Amino acid sequence: MPYLLRGLLLTIRLALVSEACILAFGLIVALLRISRIRIFRAFAAVYIDVIRGMPLILQIVIIYFGLGHLGIGLSKFTAGVLALTVCYAAYEAEIFRAGILSIHKGQMEAARSLGMGYLKAMRYIILPQAIRRVIPPLSNEFIALLKDTSLVSVIALSEVFQRGRELMGTKANVTPLVGVALCYLIITIPLMRLVQRTEKWLSRGD
Amino acid sequence: MIKILGLRKKFGHHEVLKGINLEVMPSEVLVVVGPSGSGKSTLLRCINGLEHATEGRIFIEGTDITDSRTDINVVRQKVGMVFQSFNLFPHLTALRNVTLAPIKVKKMNPDEAIEKALKLLDKVGLRDKANAYPAHLSGGQQQRVAIARALAMDPDVMLFDEVTSALDPELVKEVLDTMKDLAREGMTMIVVTHEMGFAKEVGDRLIFMDEGRIVEEGRPEKVFTQPEHPRTKEFFSKILSHI
Amino acid sequence: MKTKAVGRLIVSVAVFLFAFLLIVAGCGGEKGLTIKSGVLMMGSDTTYPPFENMEGGKAVGFDVDLATEIARRMGLKLEVVPTAWDGIIPGLKTGKFDILMSAMTITPERAKEINFSDPYIDSDQSICVKKGSPIKDENDLKGKVVGVQLDTTGQFTAEKMEGLKEISKFDTILLAFEALEQGKIDAIINDYPVNAYMSKIRGKTEVVKKIKTNEKYGIGVKKGNEELLKKINEALKEIKADGTYDRIYRKWFGQPS
Numbered sequence: 226m227p228y229l230l231r232g233l234l235l236t237i238r239l240a241l242v243s244e245a246c247i248l249a250f251g252l253i254v255a256l257l258r259i260s261r262i263r264i265f266r267a268f269a270a271v272y273i274d275v276i277r278g279m280p281l282i283l284q285i286v287i288i289y290f291g292l293g294h295l296g297i298g299l300s301k302f303t304a305g306v307l308a309l310t311v312c313y314a315a316y317e318a319e320i321f322r323a324g325i326l327s328i329h330k331g332q333m334e335a336a337r338s339l340g341m342g343y344l345k346a347m348r349y350i351i352l353p354q355a356i357r358r359v360i361p362p363l364s365n366e367f368i369a370l371l372k373d374t375s376l377v378s379v380i381a382l383s384e385v386f387q388r389g390r391e392l393m394g395t396k397a398n399v400t401p402l403v404g405v406a407l408c409y410l411i412i413t414i415p416l417m418r419l420v421q422r423t424e425k426w427l428s429r430g431d
Numbered sequence: 432m433i434k435i436l437g438l439r440k441k442f443g444h445h446e447v448l449k450g451i452n453l454e455v456m457p458s459e460v461l462v463v464v465g466p467s468g469s470g471k472s473t474l475l476r477c478i479n480g481l482e483h484a485t486e487g488r489i490f491i492e493g494t495d496i497t498d499s500r501t502d503i504n505v506v507r508q509k510v511g512m513v514f515q516s517f518n519l520f521p522h523l524t525a526l527r528n529v530t531l532a533p534i535k536v537k538k539m540n541p542d543e544a545i546e547k548a549l550k551l552l553d554k555v556g557l558r559d560k561a562n563a564y565p566a567h568l569s570g571g572q573q574q575r576v577a578i579a580r581a582l583a584m585d586p587d588v589m590l591f592d593e594v595t596s597a598l599d600p601e602l603v604k605e606v607l608d609t610m611k612d613l614a615r616e617g618m619t620m621i622v623v624t625h626e627m628g629f630a631k632e633v634g635d636r637l638i639f640m641d642e643g644r645i646v647e648e649g650r651p652e653k654v655f656t657q658p659e660h661p662r663t664k665e666f667f668s669k670i671l672s673h674i
Numbered sequence: 675m676k677t678k679a680v681g682r683l684i685v686s687v688a689v690f691l692f693a694f695l696l697i698v699a700g701c702g703g704e705k706g707l708t709i710k711s712g713v714l715m716m717g718s719d720t721t722y723p724p725f726e727n728m729e730g731g732k733a734v735g736f737d738v739d740l741a742t743e744i745a746r747r748m749g750l751k752l753e754v755v756p757t758a759w760d761g762i763i764p765g766l767k768t769g770k771f772d773i774l775m776s777a778m779t780i781t782p783e784r785a786k787e788i789n790f791s792d793p794y795i796d797s798d799q800s801i802c803v804k805k806g807s808p809i810k811d812e813n814d815l816k817g818k819v820v821g822v823q824l825d826t827t828g829q830f831t832a833e834k835m836e837g838l839k840e841i842s843k844f845d846t847i848l849l850a851f852e853a854l855e856q857g858k859i860d861a862i863i864n865d866y867p868v869n870a871y872m873s874k875i876r877g878k879t880e881v882v883k884k885i886k887t888n889e890k891y892g893i894g895v896k897k898g899n900e901e902l903l904k905k906i907n908e909a910l911k912e913i914k915a916d917g918t919y920d921r922i923y924r925k926w927f928g929q930p931s
Binding site: 329331332334335336337338339340341342345349350353354357 | 479480481504505507508510511512514516518519520521522531532535536537577580581584
């Protein structure tokens with residue numbers, strides 16, 4: 226069991242580091258997607274479509290081995306974080322975009338009429354309101370991310386799922402998989418409860 | 432103060448403003464009246480740069496805001512705007528609504544901004560609501576905060592876009608009273624409104640717009656009582672019969 | 675009226691289901707030697723040349739040729755069921771296929787879970803490195819990153835070594851070679867025939883050291899299926915005796931056994 230738990234730590238570390246990168250990058254992509262500059266919009270739209278149209282496991286292998294062929298050597302952890310970031314940022318960008326567009330356009334006009342530039346209005350008026358609205362969907366994405374970190378085992382990152390499969394092989398039975406399932410559940414179930422409560426709490430504030 | 436020459440605005444093929452020429456003097460209260468769809472709001476939004484003029488020029492204190500080299504954000508600081516739907520920032524308290532722009536745009540010292548904001552809230556009669564969030568204010572209170580918010584930038588002219596239309600009748604008066612105070616202090620104001628009593632009492636001049644054109648202008652009382660243009664006559668006969 | 679119709683519907687659905695189950699049960703009814711009559715199903719992780727890999731949608735390799743021959747002598751047709759390595763023993767135990775043949779080393783732990791046939795090939799471990807690497811033997815691996823396939827004797831061998839920096843466990847040996855060739859890992863520890871074969875066909879790596887482990891591959895059969903195990907051992911003995919085994923060995927490894 227300690228062997229599995231150490232794998233779980235790597236899983237959590239992967240999820241947290243990736244999530245931080247995903248939030249930053251996803252927001253940037255969302256802002257590009259709604260930008261008035263056509264090239265930015267086009268770039269973001271293509272990026273989102275291409276990434277969402279491909280399985281994550283393929284992106285992981287491409288980033289680790291594919292970039293390796295081009296002479297870009299990444300560590301397993303970096304490659305894992307990069308792949309998860311590239312993939313999830315596309316989904317979370319769409320969530321951010323929907324959140325931003327859900328803010329009444331009068332808010333932007335009021336901010337602009339006070340002499341705020343576009344970016345200032347975004348930062349002080351639109352985003353603070355939009356982010357409150359996207360907390361629940363983003364939290365659900367985080368739970369999905371936590372589960373999808375299992376896919377990085379394909380590049381030999383020894384996270385909890387890989388360790389479970391390894392134990393299953395050496396012990397030649399399936400009890401380690403039950404352990405792996407428990408490892409995920411002790412994190413995901415409290416998170417799901419938390420998301421539900423946050424959702425309720427936020428809707429009360431409206 | 433404000434000078435508009437040959438202003439036209441098209442949305443696609445639909446021309447909303449068909450050549451507006453207008454001048455507003457300092458401390459003047461100009462009331463804009465007309466049926467819905469006549470282009471009143473679009474005119475205000477053009478003056479604030481929220482809509483780009485398709486053709487023509489708009490000078491605000493000598494600065495041509497239709498010139499692409501003009502920094503519209505600087506011009507907007509001189510032009511305050513109050514909207515029909517208040518548009519207060521719901522995630523900020525009344526006080527923060529008023530202080531945000533002075534601090535972030537004018538780089539005013541926060542203490543100074545708060546002091547000033549409290550004075551303005553006092554002026555609109557809402558000092559005790561400084562720490563309330565918009566959701567906890569009535570429509571009339573929200574609109575008065577919105578006025579204080581616009582005033583905090585020390586504008587030279589204030590634009591009011593049907594600011595009482597979304598209010599319950601019993602809340603209209605408090606907002607109009609605030610506006611009357613402003614006019615008395617010498618603020619230059621352009622007011623799009625259906626409140627004819629207000630127009631008569633406060634307005635220095637009234638323009639009547641129809642289908643993107645100014646069809647009549649003059650002292651409010653005169654336009655009300657002796658309209659010359661048939662469209663104006665028809666409009667006022669409908670509205671004033673209610674009073 | 676309506677309830678009657680619903681009742682009739684339920685009855686007819688139930689009758690249909692019952693008939694269906696009878697038919698299905700009838701298919702597997704006669705308790706044969708294998709799961710599917712006339713067919714020997716072989717579970718195999720087909721990512722492991724030259725023992726087994728997919729080529730143009732077909733499984734090929736030493737194990738596949740040997741199993742085909744065994745099946746033929748039992749009057750059966752071979753069907754390869756590609757299966758991920760870590761699911762292969764559970765797959766056998768839960769009856770997804772009749773035999774397991776996937777370059778699997780006979781170990782006491784595995785022998786607790788399944789039965790093994792007589793060994794059909796010797797397979798020592800070996801160290802494989804990128805051409806030109808200074809690594810020559812086990813001692814040079816100290817502080818290095820070693821790649822293995824998850825849950826293989828290569829992994830167990832590496833785990834017994836001291837001073838390794840890290841053991842990278844890949845799902846398939848092909849990915850480990852990809853990583854070795856890109857310099858992401860320093861060496862691979864894996865079955866000698868596979869390391870030799872991969873180095874030959876990909877050309878960027880070489881085997882620098884054989885590690886004697888006295889390993890032998892066996893064919894896995896579900897515990898309790900003694901009759902099938904007996905028949906396989908008989909066929910295997912025959913194949914070895916009449917020279918067929920040597921022919922297959924030479925085809926895949928280029929030298930006599």
